[in-house]
Amino acid sequence: MSDLFPVSVRNASVRRRGKVLVGPVDLQLGGQGTSIVIGPNGAGKTSLLKMLHGILRLGGGQISWACPTEQAQRQQAFVFQTPVMMRRSVVENIAYPLRLNKVARQEALAEATIWAERIGLGGDALQRPAVLLSGGERQKLALARALIRKPRLLFLDEPCASLDGRATREIEEILTEVAASGTRLIMSTHNMGQAQRLADEVLFVLHGKVAEFSPAEAFFAGPQTDQARAFLNGDIVE
Numbered sequence: 637m638s639d640l641f642p643v644s645v646r647n648a649s650v651r652r653r654g655k656v657l658v659g660p661v662d663l664q665l666g667g668q669g670t671s672i673v674i675g676p677n678g679a680g681k682t683s684l685l686k687m688l689h690g691i692l693r694l695g696g697g698q699i700s701w702a703c704p705t706e707q708a709q710r711q712q713a714f715v716f717q718t719p720v721m722m723r724r725s726v727v728e729n730i731a732y733p734l735r736l737n738k739v740a741r742q743e744a745l746a747e748a749t750i751w752a753e754r755i756g757l758g759g760d761a762l763q764r765p766a767v768l769l770s771g772g773e774r775q776k777l778a779l780a781r782a783l784i785r786k787p788r789l790l791f792l793d794e795p796c797a798s799l800d801g802r803a804t805r806e807i808e809e810i811l812t813e814v815a816a817s818g819t820r821l822i823m824s825t826h827n828m829g830q831a832q833r834l835a836d837e838v839l840f841v842l843h844g845k846v847a848e849f850s851p852a853e854a855f856f857a858g859p860q861t862d863q864a865r866a867f868l869n870g871d872i873v874e
């Protein structure tokens with residue numbers, strides 16, 4: 637399968653009931669590194685990720701991947717802020733995407749076991765009902781369930797929201813490893829420490845638009861816009 641990068645976003649927007657949720661957005665994303673999406677509550681971070689992933693229909697403009705869109709979408713996965721747990725065991729939840737792809741049951745479960753161990757849900761935890769997991773465990777399961785498909789591009793929508801320090805650190809460690817092995821990450825977060833730890837580049841979103849798009853070092857050293865500066869200062873940005 638040919639690579640999906642670079643992706644070029646031109647004048648893209650999403651509308652709901654006459655209101656612009658995102659856009660217009662113009663953006664060119666390369667195939668390496670981690671992009672962190674930040675911005676005030678309701679600025680449109682989630683909607684931007686969903687638009688890029690293709691689960692929000694474009695109201696205008698274009699998103700052009702370097703390969704046909706259907707192929708590009710098959711190489712992507714998305715970890716939602718509140719992942720849905722199926723009423724099955726941990727290992728079966730993780731194996732599910734492979735089963736959907738018609739991988740034989742034993743093979744899928746064997747692969748899922750490796751991923752479960754990698755996220756700290758191996759051993760006795762494998763057969764636990766996923767619906768009984770804690771918030772941090774659910775997020776890790778969701779991450780494993782996304783990664784088992786070996787996506788070239790992984791979207792994450794605030795994967796550590798409301799998690800404690802330990803779960804956050806564990807998830808960041810996995811993300812750092814995954815990024816180092818060549819998976820492109822695009823992730824939203826409210827946590828500026830996390831943004832600084834993980835970002836190669838920053839997208840600052842305001843009123844549904846990408847107000848600033850910069851290498852992380854430059855962004856955190858001195859944002860170009862007053863709003864991003866105010867946001868980093870902890871001021872209220874409207």
Ligand SMILES: Nc1ncnc2c1ncn2[C@@H]1O[C@H](COP(=O)(O)OP(=O)(O)OP(=O)(O)O)[C@@H](O)[C@H]1O
Nearest residue numbers: 652653657675676677678679680681682683684824
């Ligand atoms: N399906 C929808 N229909 C109508 N309005 C929506 C829909 N989804 C989101 N919105 C609105 O669009 C705006 C952007 O929402 P979005 O969730 O993308 O922002 P966000 O930056 O991710 O917010 P937060 O930081 O609070 O998670 C908000 O005003 C939200 O209420």
